[in-house]
Amino acid sequence: MSGKRVLVVDAGGRGNAIAHAFARSPVVSAVYVAPGNAGSEMLEKCRLASRHGKGPKSISELLDFVKKESIDLTFVGPEGYLSEGMVNVFQEAGQRIIGPKKEAAILEGSKCFTKDLLKSLKVPVPPFQNFSDAAEAKEYALQYCAENPKKGLVIKADGLAAGKGSVVCSSSVEALSAIDRIMVNPRLFGPAGSKIEIEERLNGRELMFFALSDGRTVLPLESALDYKQAFASNEGVAIRLFNKLSGNPILDNNPNTGGMGGFSPHPWLDEELTEKIMRRIAVPTVRGFKEATGHEYAGVIYFGLMISEEKEPAVLEINVRLGDPEAEVILPRLKTDFYQLSQAILDRELEAVELEWSQEFCLGICAISGRAIKPLSSGGEERPGYPGEHYTNMPISGLDKIDPDVLVYHNGTAFGADATGKNRLFTTGGRVLTLVARGGTLGEARSKAYENIKRIHFNGMRYRKDIGLGYV
Secondary structure: OOOEEEEEEEOOHHHHHHHHHHHOOOOEEEEEEEEOOHHHHOOOOEEEOOEOOEOOOOHHHHHHHHHHOOOOEEEEOOHHHHHOOHHHHHHHOOOOEEOOOHHHHHHHHOHHHHHHHHHHOOOOOOOEEEEOOHHHHHHHHHHHHHHOOOOOEEEEEOOOOOOOOEEEEOOHHHHHHHHHHHHHOOOOOHHHHOOEEEEEOOOOEEEEEEEEEEOOOEEEOOOEEEOOEOOOOOOHHHHHHHHHHHOOOOOOOOOEOOOOEEEEOOOOOOHHHHHHHHHHHHHHHHHHHHHHHOOOOEEEEEEEEEEOOOOOEEEEEEEOOOOOOHHHHHHHHEOOOHHHHHHHHHOOOHHHOOOOEOOOEEEEEEEEEOOOOOOHHHOOOOOOOOOOOOOOOOEEEOHHHOOOOOEEEEOOEEEEEOOOOOEEEEEOOOEEEEEEEEEOOHHHHHHHHHHHHOOOEOOOEEOOOOOOOOOO
């Protein structure tokens, strides 16, 4: 078997990492990425998908592309396409595609549905309530905080919110503000906030746990410790300024992002805890979902967990795809052929697969669009930066100075002409680049990553300085 052609559907750094994993397979000759970004063409064997001079974006355009280009396998990265039923459409057309069907993607598409399902399956979850009325939600939050003054709440938009739909609250004031901002004004997450879930804030350590399912077998992947909050804990001044510019009255709230970096392997996920999560959470969820709905779950499944001091896990949320930036530090460590692994999912042969991993550490740092220095004469106003309003179209420099053994996955970049007509790389999103370094120890990987990221520059560039700190 040779010369296989793959389509990766993704626009960001996760898509770069998935494409890179497929490209390392000796049986794969070409990896197309749609819609992709500038980084999608900087990896060996990889290129942007194009039909009639433009990149396919809609499900129908993507289906037309795979038919015309004789694509052997499609891998879907983002949750949006999955929730829209892309897998259903492709399978009905006879195409081989990795990802859960629309009916199964509801596990990420509705936090309220998922928590109700998990509770019915006796999968451990925090105490929670669902609301579609803001006044009722506020009444519940006030009563809960009055009765539990030492406990906090987490307010979550029900629908898809690009990984930013959760607000952690330590008081009734913060909870009421979060409910207002999600459900009433300014409706931070749009229609995703029409319904919310309010759950008790659990104490412990968060863990992102990844697994593969072929509908019958569930196989755990290696995991990563990721950093979701926009700022390190010692950046109080920056946090308050961000919230002031964002119009958030809770000035000390450290906002969540889609991810600011991470590292793999996970520092405290051992075999005993992995076995407990598989037995109590992953396998019951996949099997219970089929029993409850009649639909199989096939593809990647990703559990956001809280692990108590007693090492007892509880599910905070479920995602139906690889995480970003977790994929950028997990997939480079995978030695198993990614194309053959994908085939095993489609052919329901995961039971026969034994995954092989590199013992190297991978540490990734995400460079994001922070507060750009924008001259007032240009008509620009001060913006807080990602995950809030941020500037794009900033020229990027320094990538040519990165060490050749360091990976650069592009989250939001594109090529364009600058004022002199020279072709340059520009920022196009809040998360711009994820730089990943490898090493025999976490300290080695961390030192290499921070040494290299200093060589990259764009107006407003910011990154957390504490990725991996405390574990070296």
